[in-house]
Amino acid sequence: MASSKSAGRPKVLLLGVIEHAQSSWEAVGEIAQILMPKSNNRADFIQEASSGAFDGCVAAYRTFDSFEVTGKIDGELLQALPDSLRFLCHNGAGYDQVDVHACTARGIRVSNTPTAVDDATADMGIFLLLGALRNVAVGMASLRAGEWRGKTLPPLGHDPQGKVLGILGMGGIGRNMAKKALVFGMQIRYHNRTRLDAHIEKEIGAEYVDFDTLLAGSDVISLNLPLNPKTRHIVSRNEFAKMKAGVVIVNTARGAVIDEAALVEALDSGHVSSAGLDVYENEPDVHPGLLANPRVLLVPHMGTFTVETETKMEEWAISNVRMAVESGRLRSIVPEQKSMER
Numbered sequence: 001m002a003s004s005k006s007a008g009r010p011k012v013l014l015l016g017v018i019e020h021a022q023s024s025w026e027a028v029g030e031i032a033q034i035l036m037p038k039s040n041n042r043a044d045f046i047q048e049a050s051s052g053a054f055d056g057c058v059a060a061y062r063t064f065d066s067f068e069v070t071g072k073i074d075g076e077l078l079q080a081l082p083d084s085l086r087f088l089c090h091n092g093a094g095y096d097q098v099d100v101h102a103c104t105a106r107g108i109r110v111s112n113t114p115t116a117v118d119d120a121t122a123d124m125g126i127f128l129l130l131g132a133l134r135n136v137a138v139g140m141a142s143l144r145a146g147e148w149r150g151k152t153l154p155p156l157g158h159d160p161q162g163k164v165l166g167i168l169g170m171g172g173i174g175r176n177m178a179k180k181a182l183v184f185g186m187q188i189r190y191h192n193r194t195r196l197d198a199h200i201e202k203e204i205g206a207e208y209v210d211f212d213t214l215l216a217g218s219d220v221i222s223l224n225l226p227l228n229p230k231t232r233h234i235v236s237r238n239e240f241a242k243m244k245a246g247v248v249i250v251n252t253a254r255g256a257v258i259d260e261a262a263l264v265e266a267l268d269s270g271h272v273s274s275a276g277l278d279v280y281e282n283e284p285d286v287h288p289g290l291l292a293n294p295r296v297l298l299v300p301h302m303g304t305f306t307v308e309t310e311t312k313m314e315e316w317a318i319s320n321v322r323m324a325v326e327s328g329r330l331r332s333i334v335p336e337q338k339s340m341e342r
């Protein structure tokens, strides 16, 4: 029920929880009436939305974890949401939980939180890269099992110095990772949907190569591209076969950009010598072949899990809500909708 104070203000739907940026969110509450769903599963949420509970909402703020309540933001869900909804402000850099196509068809503009995630995710990428190169997961497991370095010594690792790091997807996180890997003496190659300008390549110190060259010539391959229908399983059996024997795989993007079953096979055969993973194809389930393989360094999707970065992300997503309400614009519309920018 709207209080007399909030009546008449634009409505904003909160999907998820604000954990850090309380004062910025409270400030949104001064200019908008905030609505929250009562449902805790998709079927109930669709029913609640269809009953008109969110009528009049112009913008929605959503978190990654709100997926547990709404499921994917797709055509079916949008059908239930009110026609007044014009902006979907996602708290996260990766927005594969949102069918942007369906949003565009409904005239809903979508924003994400680019750049806010870069340092923390690239730091995690470097941690996984070094950890996988050094086979630390083997030693960590034997230590915890009370066996010090194990019955047989863990295999010797490799130094990053002089190794080729192939980055697939040279956006914010890819570039940040390149900068950090250069400090470790790595040689950087990249493949991207669009080649970067020569002066940016020079500034980053990275060489552009085609996809096959990236696969065949890299000692370590890091996935840093978004998940969408075009990139799903972009690395599968054929791609692993093109890689150098002994290659190391690092994934902080989304699990499903790699065919996880093919990765398990490549690890089991030794063609991929080790891997460092933050993301999985069917989170929170992890392929048993990855769990069973001591040469895989596993982290449960903690790329942005720092106080500073989670706060930055919330502040960024809230600033999108604020702009949407105040001026009908977004600070960071997703690339697919650039033409809808006003």
Ligand SMILES: NC(=O)c1ccc[n+]([C@@H]2O[C@H](COP(=O)([O-])OP(=O)(O)OC[C@H]3O[C@@H](n4cnc5c(N)ncnc54)[C@H](O)[C@@H]3O)[C@@H](O)[C@H]2O)c1
Binding pocket: 093, 094, 095, 114, 115, 117, 121, 168, 169, 170, 171, 172, 173, 174, 191, 192, 193, 194, 224, 225, 226, 227, 230, 231, 252, 253, 254, 278, 279, 301, 302, 303, 304
């Ligand atoms: N592990 C985590 O916690 C975490 C945190 C943040 C982001 N992410 C993931 O990382 C991804 C990258 O984030 P970002 O902020 O660097 O995104 P970004 O948009 O800045 O960069 C992505 C890059 O990938 C390129 N690309 C797109 N399709 C491609 C293709 N088919 N082949 C080659 N390149 C392609 C784009 O041109 C772009 O340069 C996100 O989409 C998200 O899924 C994960």
